[in-house]
Amino acid sequence: MVPFRKMHGLGNDFVVLDARQAPLPITPARAAAIADRRFGVGCDQLILLEPGGEGADVVMRIRNPDGSEAGACGNATRCVAALVAGETARGQVVVRTIAGDLPVERLPGEACDLWRADMGAPRLGWQEVPLAAAMDTLHLPLAAGGVADPAACSTGNPHATFFVPALDALELAAIGPALEHDPIFPERANIGFAQVLDRAHLRLAVWERGAGLTLACGSGACAALVNAARRGLTGRAATVSLPGGDLRIEWREDGHVLMTGPAATAFTGTLDLEAYPR
Numbered sequence: 001m002v003p004f005r006k007m008h009g010l011g012n013d014f015v016v017l018d019a020r021q022a023p024l025p026i027t028p029a030r031a032a033a034i035a036d037r038r039f040g041v042g043c044d045q046l047i048l049l050e051p052g053g054e055g056a057d058v059v060m061r062i063r064n065p066d067g068s069e070a071g072a073c074g075n076a077t078r079c080v081a082a083l084v085a086g087e088t089a090r091g092q093v094v095v096r097t098i099a100g101d102l103p104v105e106r107l108p109g110e111a112c113d114l115w116r117a118d119m120g121a122p123r124l125g126w127q128e129v130p131l132a133a134a135m136d137t138l139h140l141p142l143a144a145g146g147v148a149d150p151a152a153c154s155t156g157n158p159h160a161t162f163f164v165p166a167l168d169a170l171e172l173a174a175i176g177p178a179l180e181h182d183p184i185f186p187e188r189a190n191i192g193f194a195q196v197l198d199r200a201h202l203r204l205a206v207w208e209r210g211a212g213l214t215l216a217c218g219s220g221a222c223a224a225l226v227n228a229a230r231r232g233l234t235g236r237a238a239t240v241s242l243p244g245g246d247l248r249i250e251w252r253e254d255g256h257v258l259m260t261g262p263a264a265t266a267f268t269g270t271l272d273l274e275a276y277p278r
């Protein structure tokens with residue numbers, strides 16, 4: 001039996017497995033089976049912890065419920081930092097991902113601690129998102145289901161942000177899949193739908209690559225603020241209100257994006273890996 005920790009960031013939920021002491025055989029098929037909400041434990045992403053090494057406290061690998069690996073997961077970054085900080089009683093944790101090292105700082109709070117992750121600088125070039133051809137990443141020639149003209153960037157994973165007048169008027173589950181899989185995104189993309197409430201407040205819902213609609217998407221909130229600021233719709237800092245709650249996002253003058261929000265453990269348990277497909 002293998003212990004796991006069920007965590008979430010604003011309801012974007014994770015099964016966290018710990019392979020820091022010994023490797024765990026987690027194939028894409030096994031990750032998908034564990035993430036299944038009926039036949040497995042159920043989660044938006046499966047998070048595998050590996051030993052950190054020089055300059056990082058922990059390595060965080062990220063698998064979507066379809067088994068695909070992602071380079072970033074903002075909400076899980078805060079959760080993993082909270083888990084490691086709880087073990088070490090330190091207020092700073094460096095989480096290493098395949099897209100880079102993310103320093104996270106604990107912000108002690110009355111009701112609950114908040115965690116501020118430095119998600120690094122967004123990648124704004126078409127090849128960095130990536131997109132299928134050279135184009136202006138501020139205005140993509142893409143439209144579907146009543147939305148059009150998104151901006152795109154990478155925050156360690158690919159994001160497109162559509163700016164819409166009324167989020168509630170959209171059937172996101174109807175239009176998300178086709179946009180996620182549009183050939184303009186050679187690695188697919190996370191699709192954000194953002195409503196600008198004022199220059200310091202966005203509403204956002206995200207159809208996540210490999211996962212579908214989630215209650216929150218940390219990297220998507222970072223991408224939405226960056227894309228909004230690039231278009232002059234907001235300043236360089238805003239509250240991003242997602243269905244699961246609020247994140248504070250700041251695109252610092254040095255180019256780094258800071259994401260501040262909560263992290264929580266819902267429960268712990270054990271699972272029999274051999275009961276899941278290899």
Ligand SMILES: N[C@H](CCC[C@H](N)C(=O)O)C(=O)O
Pocket residue numbers: 012044045062064069070071072073074075076157158190208209210211214216217218219220
């Ligand atoms: N579905 C995303 C990974 C999870 C991102 C999200 N849960 C977050 O908090 O950033 C992708 O394939 O790039």
